[in-house]
Amino acid sequence: MKKMQIFEPAMCCSTGLCGVSVDPELLRISTVLNTLKNHGVHVGRFNLTNAPREFVSNKTVNDFVREKGADGLPVIIVDGKIAITGRYPSNEEFIKLLDVPGHFIGKIAGDAESEKSKGCGCSGGDCCC
Known part of the structure; x- marks a missing residue:
């Protein structure tokens, strides 16, 4: 199985799902x-506030942040x-x-790609309603 890590900018909490x-x-x-975790797929998720050591110890991410700065985040690392x-x-x-x-992911509301592919539900472009 492939290994994914997400390195995110500084946030107030580990997921960014805090505040008003x-x-x-x-x-x-x-x-x-x-959802991936429920299927046995673990993705490492690190933000600059809560896991600065991960940024320092990962040479690829460390080099990226030095070159592009924190404004280039998030960085998605695969293998x-x-x-x-x-x-x-x-x-x-x-x-x-x-x-x-x-x-493993299913249909998750809010994904721009999924939303684009929905269309109006009419076949052949002829809308009946």
């Missing part, structure tokens, strides 16, 4: 990671190599990067 205003993208990521920077993976990208079956 919750970022829907962080909520989606937490939901995806919990020791940078896969994505500056954003979180879509649900489809999680599936591809981790090489897991689609049902």
Whole structure:
């Protein structure tokens, strides 16, 4: 199984799901990671506030932050190599990067790629309603 690690910018708590205003993208990521965990897939998640040692001890991430700064985060590492920077993976990208079956993530509301593919539900472009 592939190993994924997510290195995030400084946040007030380990998931960023605290305070008055919750970022829907962080909520989606937490939901995806919990769903993956329920299927036995662990993804390491580290933010600069709560896990600075992880940033220092990972040479790839340390070099990236030195070169691009914290503004380039999040950094997604798969099997020791940078896969994505500056954003979180879509649900489809999680599936591809981790090489897991689609049902491991399922349909999670708020994923832009899933929302785009919904369409209006009409076949052949002819809407009946």
